[in-house]
Amino acid sequence: MATGVLEKYGARQRLLDSDRLLAAILIAPAIIYIVALMGVPFVLSIYYSLSDVTTGGTDAPFVGLANFRALIGDPTFLQTLYNTFLVSGMTLLIVLVLGTIQAELLLRSFRGKWLVRFLILLPWTAPVSLSVIGWLWMFDSIFSPIDWSLRQAGLLGHPGALLGPATNLYWLGSGGLPMASIILVNVWRILPLGTVIVLAGLNSIPREVQEQALVDGAGYFRRLFQVNLPMMLPIFGIAVLFTFVFTFADMVVIYILTRGGPANSTHVLTTLAFFTGVQGGSLGQGAAIALFMFPVLAALSAIILMLIRRREV
Numbered sequence: 001m002a003t004g005v006l007e008k009y010g011a012r013q014r015l016l017d018s019d020r021l022l023a024a025i026l027i028a029p030a031i032i033y034i035v036a037l038m039g040v041p042f043v044l045s046i047y048y049s050l051s052d053v054t055t056g057g058t059d060a061p062f063v064g065l066a067n068f069r070a071l072i073g074d075p076t077f078l079q080t081l082y083n084t085f086l087v088s089g090m091t092l093l094i095v096l097v098l099g100t101i102q103a104e105l106l107l108r109s110f111r112g113k114w115l116v117r118f119l120i121l122l123p124w125t126a127p128v129s130l131s132v133i134g135w136l137w138m139f140d141s142i143f144s145p146i147d148w149s150l151r152q153a154g155l156l157g158h159p160g161a162l163l164g165p166a167t168n169l170y171w172l173g174s175g176g177l178p179m180a181s182i183i184l185v186n187v188w189r190i191l192p193l194g195t196v197i198v199l200a201g202l203n204s205i206p207r208e209v210q211e212q213a214l215v216d217g218a219g220y221f222r223r224l225f226q227v228n229l230p231m232m233l234p235i236f237g238i239a240v241l242f243t244f245v246f247t248f249a250d251m252v253v254i255y256i257l258t259r260g261g262p263a264n265s266t267h268v269l270t271t272l273a274f275f276t277g278v279q280g281g282s283l284g285q286g287a288a289i290a291l292f293m294f295p296v297l298a299a300l301s302a303i304i305l306m307l308i309r310r311r312e313v
Helices: 002-016 019-049 066-072 075-106 113-125 128-138 145-152 177-204 207-215 220-231 233-248 252-257 269-279 283-291 293-312
Strands: none
Touching (some): 019 283, 066 075, 066 283, 075 113, 075 177, 075 233, 075 269, 177 233, 177 252, 207 220, 220 233, 252 269, 269 283
């Protein structure tokens, strides 16, 4: 009997000392969280996209790929798809360029550096909805302080002015200005994240490498393009991934600024899915629109992570 007790005690001790058990216990909350908040909605979206379910009914008749076929032939959806890639691509490009410039400046020592860092990080720390409402006022068709500044500078509001004789530019209502305004706000909001990521990459470059490049007579641009940037490619990959995903999947900026207008010209996939599925009541079509984001984000994430891994190896 004593032998049996000892065997049970030994088995219990081995179980408590098991690294696999500890790993399973530690990772279980994350898995449960992902399954509950991402896995279940994803499966439901697939189910809804293959049905004609609405917010006002309880039935979900199966329609197969009818929702997807209807979207492919819809000019509004095709414009939305173009807008999504345009906003995400332009935001990504501008954030990478300006983020690299800001990170290079923040590496240098100067008076008031802490204040500059605070101002750069402020857009990222401010609540998105409140900051975008501030931009909504700045783009106001009558009281815009941007237009006022342009009028005071003589660039707007009189015959022969560079930006035209009109007293206001109507940022959110005419021509290509609504899309430009959306890209501007996205850049302003995500630039701090890009700057911090690039700054971390610059700080990770060994000082010996920089000193050797200086000894060899390399100027600033040669060091930037032949030393710093090649060594920072994995960091740039992370910046590209986060910037593109945050912009591609965001709907707050467009929802507050234009609500997809004028005439549905500024919709992206997230806003069109929301207005179609939630406000329009067609959950099936809304789910089908939202599902178009999954293959793009999944493919981009897989490609970037694979390139980063190869570069690190």
